[in-house]
Amino acid sequence: MRVMVLLILGLLLAVAVALFMGKLISKVKLPAILGWLIAGMILGPHAVGLVNETTLNAEWYKTIVNILECAVGLLIGTELVWNKIKKSGKQLIITTLTQSLGTFFVVSVVFAIVFYFTGIPLYLALIFGGIALATAPAPALSVVREFKTDGPVTRTLIPMAALDDMVGVVVFFSTISIISAKISEQKLPIYMILLIVLLPIIIGIGTGLLAGFLLKKENTPQKTIVLLITIILISSGVGFIFDKIILPEPVLNFMLIGMAFSATFANMISKNRLEEIMSAFNPILDISMIVVILNLGTPLDYHLILGAGLFTAIYIISRAVGKYSGAFFGAAITRSPQVVKKYLGLTLLPHSGVSLVFTGIAVSVLKGPAPECAKIIQGTIAAAAVINEVIAVIVAKKAFEWAGEFHNKYDIELCESN
Template sequence: MDIYIFLFYLSITLLAGFVFGKLAELAKVPEITGYIIAGVFLGPSILNVLNVEALSSFDVITNFVLGIIAYQIGTELWMPKVRKSGKSIVTITSVQAIATALIVFAVIYLIDGRLWLALTLSAIATATAPAPIMVIVKKLRAKGPVTNTVIPVVGIDDMFGVIIFGLFTAIAVATIGNEALSIHNAVIEPIIEVLLSVGVGSVLGIILGFISRFFIHRLPKKEKYIAYLVFSLSSVLLAVFIAHTYHLSMILTPMMIGMVFTNLVKKEPFEIQGAALSNFSGPLIIIFFTLAGAQLSLSVLKSAGLIAILYIVLRTIGKIGGAYLGATIAKSPKVVRNATGFCLLPQGGVEIGMLVAVSSIFPSGEAIFIKTIVLAGILFFEIVGPIIFKITLEKVGESRLTEHHQEA
């Protein structure tokens, strides 16, 4: 695509997303929902302004913004804070992931009978999209036990998702005779992907922390702002490049940069880089979610049928029930037990990446059927998930934006 035509599409995407976001805000729903709806209108389903060719040109921007969001999740994982609830976070994450996978697998296999379908859908159902969660947390300036639980849970959830997806899809492919099942495909490859993603991200985080401590620290305060923005963005760009080139996790790699960095620096550099990145990423967030909406197909709803409805209902039950069970086992406060599951419903970036993998490892007929069902689920969870998350944070009193309006 010609670069100037690309810029034209970019301007339309940004403007439409912004306008629909403000309309959504007036309707008392998250701006993210407005961005996604704008994308649905612009995409092939309705106006076809952003056609399939145009959308494929935006892949690099989508991955870059996903990297920024993952990096911001990492910066929230300050170890002294995480240690206070470290065991409970691991327990909640693992229990809700396993519960979701088991519920989706058992019911769909019982009703449909196709093992490969039940395995693949149950694996994809475990993942949670971090992007809408982080954007709403920043927007509401949310703080409290639920927020402090949800952010690390979403971060760790990607590790579980990658491993479960690798294991289940390897078994699923073997059941339809595409290739022989092996321990290497089912277990070793996904674990290596996670370990390499963590390792590469950690090394880049150490380098960023070293630069902060021995170079940026000496600059005047105004120059620190630009310096942190430059080095943070450069590290994310490098992480996205490495993840894409060597098939690592687009979320785990930049997330580890943020996590390692935030634990190597003092409060002032942490706050400066956070402010710099937040101000820069605003328009990119609008583009990211508008493009996510454009990729959703309304026609999918007609063809997905009963299995898609089951997938949506069962994933919802698994996330809410699993998080409640995990929090109960971990002896978390009542508010965490009751609210965490409702915060884990959004889907999007990670799942779309899994669908790309589905296209390459399954025969075309099975791949299309899986993608149809999951895209119907993503359409639902991308629009409804952020709304439920926002309402939950406001209901438990962790939205500081609500408090600010009330005081005003």
């Protein structure tokens, strides 16, 4: 019990340090998230060890992070109001597919060429492609939140984050299931792919309907917060039952549960009521965002920057080319605004959380039949996660700045109130 108390105190201290680092980084006009990520790396098990392996592997810690991921999902879900996105629905779907599948194609082809000449099995190129296409939504969204961005790029990115998550899961698990069936006894049933995508959405819609009925009525901010937290806990609780008890291994995306849950209730209540709810929930959302980003940073080993090799450089560059060119092409064929064509791809570079989860699954499949391939993936992606995340956050911030979307949300709200 005493050990657990010390671990919890260590986590609380880490959150306080991350908050301080974020404010410090903001002073030099960089996104606060960069401070949170760096704090995670410094305080994680590979450096100071304030948040050590014992904490990261503890069930209570994973539970807290999953609940807060569900809460962060509200940042995306509450923007998925049908009246706001119905005009751009076709553009969103096409651009999501071109940037995600484009990344899969570019990374897979580049690594296939490299592996052909180095004698490494070509199927590994497809696994790299499957890991590369996913985007971690939290880093870019934290920039949106911090700098109050609004405009064509922001309005495309937020709903795209939800769609991109689903496409990433389908492509990665389809790829890994086909490869595992060929080389390993550890086979992933086809129905699991659909389950991994659809189950979080079904859970979220179910609890979102309940939230819609309960949150419609005007309430004090205190009662609203209590109701919202209760339903987030119910949503997460249902997710835990499936993730820990029913499914063969924990694979549910809790942020996707939060997205589906909040998108459902956001479409059931008035715009003014939704603004009241999110205004009351903002302080909790801020803390949730810090912990989720801190959690992305803690597993990252900064020593890997020094040991990063050719495969890491190829991975980072080919993924960036795939994301940018795919987003540019999708925006061009759907006749999206010029700023979306030029800058959307730059906001899609953050990657670490999703990449590390997918890497862990790929390594577990490969370590028996192909241990050398497992080492190549683990070393390459771990190093890329550290380097890419720092660069990607800065680039995402500059993309919103170049698109002219800084502080627009505040200005628009002022205009509407007048």
